[in-house]
Amino acid sequence: MIRIKLRAPYLVFVGDQEEPSYAKTGYGLVDWRPELVAGQLRFGRNPVDLGVPDLDVDEAIAVGAQSLLIGVAPIGGVIPGDWWDIIVTAAESGLDIVSGLHGRLVDMPALASAAKGSGAALIDIRVAPENIPVGTGKKRSGRRVLMVGTDCAVGKKYSALSLTAALQESGANATFRATGQTGIMIAGEGIPIDAVVSDFVSGAAEILSPDNEPDHWDVIEGQGSLFHPGYAGVSLGLLHGSQPDAVVVCHEAGREVILGWPDYALPGVVECIELNVALGKRVNSAIRCVGVCVNTSALPAKDKEDYLRRLSDETGVPCVDPLIDGCAPIARILLADA
Amino acid sequence: MIRIKLRAPYLVFVGDQEEPSYAKTGYGLVDWRPELVAGQLRFGRNPVDLGVPDLDVDEAIAVGAQSLLIGVAPIGGVIPGDWWDIIVTAAESGLDIVSGLHGRLVDMPALASAAKGSGAALIDIRVAPENIPVGTGKKRSGRRVLMVGTDCAVGKKYSALSLTAALQESGANATFRATGQTGIMIAGEGIPIDAVVSDFVSGAAEILSPDNEPDHWDVIEGQGSLFHPGYAGVSLGLLHGSQPDAVVVCHEAGREVILGWPDYALPGVVECIELNVALGKRVNSAIRCVGVCVNTSALPAKDKEDYLRRLSDETGVPCVDPLIDGCAPIARILLADA
Numbered sequence A, B: 001m002i003r004i005k006l007r008a009p010y011l012v013f014v015g016d017q018e019e020p021s022y023a024k025t026g027y028g029l030v031d032w033r034p035e036l037v038a039g040q041l042r043f044g045r046n047p048v049d050l051g052v053p054d055l056d057v058d059e060a061i062a063v064g065a066q067s068l069l070i071g072v073a074p075i076g077g078v079i080p081g082d083w084w085d086i087i088v089t090a091a092e093s094g095l096d097i098v099s100g101l102h103g104r105l106v107d108m109p110a111l112a113s114a115a116k117g118s119g120a121a122l123i124d125i126r127v128a129p130e131n132i133p134v135g136t137g138k139k140r141s142g143r144r145v146l147m148v149g150t151d152c153a154v155g156k157k158y159s160a161l162s163l164t165a166a167l168q169e170s171g172a173n174a175t176f177r178a179t180g181q182t183g184i185m186i187a188g189e190g191i192p193i194d195a196v197v198s199d200f201v202s203g204a205a206e207i208l209s210p211d212n213e214p215d216h217w218d219v220i221e222g223q224g225s226l227f228h229p230g231y232a233g234v235s236l237g238l239l240h241g242s243q244p245d246a247v248v249v250c251h252e253a254g255r256e257v258i259l260g261w262p263d264y265a266l267p268g269v270v271e272c273i274e275l276n277v278a279l280g281k282r283v284n285s286a287i288r289c290v291g292v293c294v295n296t297s298a299l300p301a302k303d304k305e306d307y308l309r310r311l312s313d314e315t316g317v318p319c320v321d322p323l324i325d326g327c328a329p330i331a332r333i334l335l336a337d338a
Helices: A020-032 A057-062 A081-092 A109-118 A156-169 A181-187 A198-208 A232-242 A269-280 A301-315 A328-336 B020-032 B057-062 B081-092 B109-118 B156-169 B181-187 B198-208 B232-242 B269-280 B301-315 B328-336
Strands: A010-015 A037-042 A067-070 A096-099 A122-124 A143-149 A174-177 A217-220 A246-252 A261-265 A288-295 B010-015 B037-042 B067-070 B096-099 B122-124 B143-149 B174-177 B217-220 B246-252 B261-265 B288-295
Touching: A010 A020, A010 A081, A020 A037, A020 A067, A020 A181, A037 A057, A057 A081, A067 A081, A081 A096, A081 A109, A109 A122, A143 A156, A143 A232, A143 A269, A156 A174, A156 A181, A156 A217, A156 A246, A156 A288, A156 A328, A174 A181, A198 A232, A198 B198, A198 B232, A217 A232, A232 A269, A232 B198, A232 B232, A246 A269, A269 A288, A269 A301, A288 A301, A288 A328, B010 B020, B010 B081, B020 B037, B020 B067, B020 B181, B037 B057, B057 B081, B067 B081, B081 B096, B081 B109, B109 B122, B143 B156, B143 B232, B143 B269, B156 B174, B156 B181, B156 B217, B156 B246, B156 B288, B156 B328, B174 B181, B198 B232, B232 B269, B246 B269, B269 B288, B269 B301, B288 B301, B288 B328
Parallel strands: A010 A037, A010 A067, A067 A096, A096 A122, A143 A217, A143 A246, A174 A217, A246 A288, B010 B037, B010 B067, B067 B096, B096 B122, B143 B217, B143 B246, B174 B217, B246 B288
Antiparallel strands: none
């Protein structure tokens, strides 16, 4: 198994996590892939509610659930004992267990033993698959668009999901390709690119987005930024391995420095387009930028339209806030040329 | 231990490996750091001779050896039984065991048990240290020069060693910083950059080359190439984390395509300078190229001087074959400005 693959539908574990911001994975799943979610497992009267049926393990199995997916992070990062009890019970009952938490599932002996007994899989989606090869640089069939960014945490995953939806709504054959943990849960498969040993990052991106039909679009979740002093190498490896025909630059309006690296000014959107196109040409001479996705939440609502119009004038491509406007204008550019 | 550190002097294991090209590590060590080598351990009348005293384990310990270092690769990659016998004996006697081979030393139970009994360390230099942090991008004191390349296997390690020697001969305070396995054995410490998880490559480069005296030069072994479809991400992470004041481009005269990637033309030396300087500016605005090291072995001897002179005219910096000419002209440029 070189790509992580999850078995749906999921029972999403919420437990007693009462802080909604710690339940982003669960909310993201229900937002983007409700058809994959059989229900949620909450303790007592937990006010965090994903809006899907409350099920216990037996009920979930009765309705066909295949995996228990931990959709929340524990406060302090340590899984409490009563979470483990339920997780072990689920594994004993044959549900695969899927976790993006730091501690590895396989390191919990009672769980490992339960999974062994029932044949359930324990899937730590922070852990990269083994046996990823070095990137070949060989041209693959099908078409690819990669999200790139002026920084981390500028909405690359949501932009990719929104663009995938817009392409599909236009009748195109498109697949979201996940490179991070939450993305992998939403997609049901993927590779956590930032956990791959550096020599194999391009190779992982190649495997993530294999040969496909000539008119099929892979919409690839980006990671980091070529301008990020910590993560630029990850971004370049992903750019090279993805061989994109097109990139979409993701950006947050109003952000002035790299998040957490205050000595590093954020690059301009045009500068970000130019560098990604220049470096991407090494593996795909036809690469071009087809749009910009902006998180405009920091702008006064009245300024949003002006901001996007000015940016569109400057860059020559459609600029949208994907969560407000969707990505239809960008999808049209991609499909006009396909 | 975030940097791998080796204890010298070494007993270099040669065994019955009779093929000199499989003994490059051993030869490299004796060439570059003879003072670290107590002797060699050969089986019988092996014609491979590093030119240092023949010692068995007891003799090596008597003259102060601290580590047994496997200086050859086994044919077929599998260590034969009689190699293991000696290696286990050495560990029982308290010598650290140092290996760059694929199989991990710790996975050999008899060896693990011997090492545990004597307190010897088992050091697999293909394995990256744990707990490497994300790169901070923070400016460090001291000066740094990074070897970069038009490709892999163009002499970055030897260029770095030669430049370190030239700087030291000029009276400068300079340290070779190793990023690959053979380099780590020669330096006695380092980090195998290509084995580091991609998120932490810049952080590893930062740790490899910490704060230092204002006039001290770190000469950093490069890896890969920004133009390499498999490894460019490693090269960019290393460039960012190294924050070099200067780069030296390493190149092999006559090579036309990326070695093993025949669809990818080798970049020009000037193009390679420009891209490294452009991307390196993100972390050090003063970065510049100070020289080019060329492996001219594929050229007719009579053409070498012309080739280097033309390249120097084209690039505006000294161009040398480090193994023939040394790196004094490049060291002079670095020190003129220090």
